Amino acid sequence: MKKDIRFSCYPFMREKSSLVDYEIRTDSLTTRIGAVLPTILHDEKGQVVLQDLQVIHPLAYHVNGSVRGKLAITEDDLNWLSARYDFYVSQVKDTIQQFLLPQGVESAARLHICRSEAKKSYRALHKVSEERDIPEILFDFLGLLANIFFVMAVYLNKQHAHSETPFISKSYPMKKKKENNDEI
Numbered sequence: 001m002k003k004d005i006r007f008s009c010y011p012f013m014r015e016k017s018s019l020v021d022y023e024i025r026t027d028s029l030t031t032r033i034g035a036v037l038p039t040i041l042h043d044e045k046g047q048v049v050l051q052d053l054q055v056i057h058p059l060a061y062h063v064n065g066s067v068r069g070k071l072a073i074t075e076d077d078l079n080w081l082s083a084r085y086d087f088y089v090s091q092v093k094d095t096i097q098q099f100l101l102p103q104g105v106e107s108a109a110r111l112h113i114c115r116s117e118a119k120k121s122y123r124a125l126h127k128v129s130e131e132r133d134i135p136e137i138l139f140d141f142l143g144l145l146a147n148i149f150f151v152m153a154v155y156l157n158k159q160h161a162h163s164e165t166p167f168i169s170k171s172y173p174m175k176k177k178k179e180n181n182d183e184i
Contacts, residue, residue: 018131019067022124026064029117033057036114039107045159046107049152052084056145063121063141067128073141081144088151095154099167104157111153118146 037053040046059081062072089096102112122142128134157164168174 018124018127022067022121022128023064025117025121025124026060029114029121030057030060030064032110032114032117033060036107036110039110040156043107046156049107049111049156052148052152055080056148059141060145063138063145066138067125067132067134071135071137073135073137075137078137078141078144081141081148085144085148085151088148088155092151092154092158095158095164096151099169100154101165101167102153103165104153104162105160108153108156108160108162111149111156115146115149115153118142118149122146 033053033056037050037057040050040053043050059073059077062077066072102115103109104112122139125134125138125142129139154164
């Protein structure tokens with residue numbers, strides 16, 4: 001008897017390979033990116049982020065299929081993402097010189113979730129790399145993706161005059177700075 005596809009949410013779910021976990025993780029990342037979009041669709045202050053997310057969104061699915069299928073992330077994609085990262089860093093560079101709690105306006109908070117999902121995807125890809133060769137560009141892309149979500153979140157908070165909350169770790173003491181910014 002033929003299996004009814006209504007009972008299969010993904011054809012590879014029962015594979016033993018870590019690849020399935022990676023694909024599920026990057027699917028979650030792509031879904032989370034989609035959940036950010038409606039929070040900034042009508043937000044004039046977030047239009048640059050919206051435009052960038054509309055490019056990033058399908059790229060997240062391309063990074064998903066680039067292990068089992070054909071490599072779909074290109075150097076041009078990585079270079080574009082890197083340039084967009086540089087743009088956001090130029091806008092928030094003073095704010096990101098410290099650890100920040102992941103919070104803020106709704107779209108920023110959702111971008112922090114995307115950042116976390118990108119890191120989980122990177123880690124899942126590492127597990128796959130223990131089983132097969134993985135193109136380094138996929139690691140570069142996911143690492144940069146996590147970082148761009150962070151600076152996008154800080155950028156949106158800045159656009160909405162929402163103050164960032166610094167995080168002072170009790171586990172990892174930071175060097176104190178003198179007034180002229182020299183470490184002591």
